[in-house]
Amino acid sequence: MTDSPKRGFARRASQLTPFKVVDFLDAAMARQAAGEDIIRMEVGEPIFSLPAPMAAAAHHAQSNTHQGYTSSLGMPALRQAIAHFYAQRYGIDLDPARVIVTTGSSAALGMVCDLLLNPGDSLLLTDPGYPCNANFVHRCDATPVRIPVVAENHYQPSPEDIQRHWRNDTAGLLVASPGNPTGDMLSRSALTALHGAVTQHGGTLIVDEIYHGLSYDEASEVSVLELTDDAFVINSFSKYFAMSGWRLGWLVAPEEALDPLRLMTQNFHISPPSLAQHVALAAFEPECIALFEARRAELRARRDFLVPALRELGLRISHPPPGAFYIYAGIETLADDCEAFCWDMLARAGVSITPGTDFGHFQAHNHVRFSYTAEPLPRLEQAVERLAKVLARREI
């Protein structure tokens, strides 16, 4: 038999970029497993126990129902509950038919990109932004075009940015509000202006609202659904509802997109996880919502402690982030390589944080992200003490 040349992998596989936080997460967990006391500030998921009504729903569903496939768009009762949630929170009359329950918002992001992007197209993203977005675009053989965003504009793009970065092949813009890694938000007027700028070019606006429910101060969360029916909305049970491991999210789509999305989800996922949907349904019970709101207050207290404490250590934080559970901080006066800085802090302070380079290129090397969702306030105080000690001894 003659050896035929080995076929390589598709080009898109080589375009994938790593999700660096996972390297830090793995390293932090390995140190913990080896008995080290690591303060976890790299993880982007809330670590809270399952509220009793949700645990009861899981138990009941497991004992009484067959955990088979559900409707590929999600259980009708859950789609109805999500639509009702929009009525309660935002006063929006949302047709449940426009709600598609997905396997985490990751599946929703993938499907929207699959729907909107032809090979050779481009999609505008923010820099910094959620690292996986660029890879969803690569998966379509399309190009992510990153718009550098600055603290002065709340780390969000402006209509002028859209004008400047729009190309003939641009299909639209994906923004997150509150965003990851900055926690910054789009006001109603900023969101309206962005929607106007995108539609003026004949493009599509996608808004990732996964951190809705987690905003502090007076900053009000505006859903793009309050402004228009022609945008795509990404959301999830992973953050406010603290169900990250259950892998459940949702997508609200314009009516004309429902048919192709139904075919995609049928073919690519068959259905979202059944047990998770029963649990998510219970998440809307008043007792659970009250608990999520108490957690929101707890997260605000953590943020309010950390912002001044980190500034005191020399980290640059332009303004307290209004939402999510992240602080995106400049380390210009402390180090010139964020990855080396994060590895150093993990090894010497036992504090695990994420390098800015996970979130893009623009000024990334002198930023780091602190997540304040995994550890209670006393542990965060301890983290600051440890960092202070190490930084006092450290030479750049």
Ligand SMILES: Cc1ncc(COP(=O)(O)O)c(C=O)c1O
């Ligand atoms: C902005 C943003 N969008 C989407 C996701 C994906 O989340 P999931 O698939 O758990 O819903 C994340 C996860 O951290 C995120 O930060």
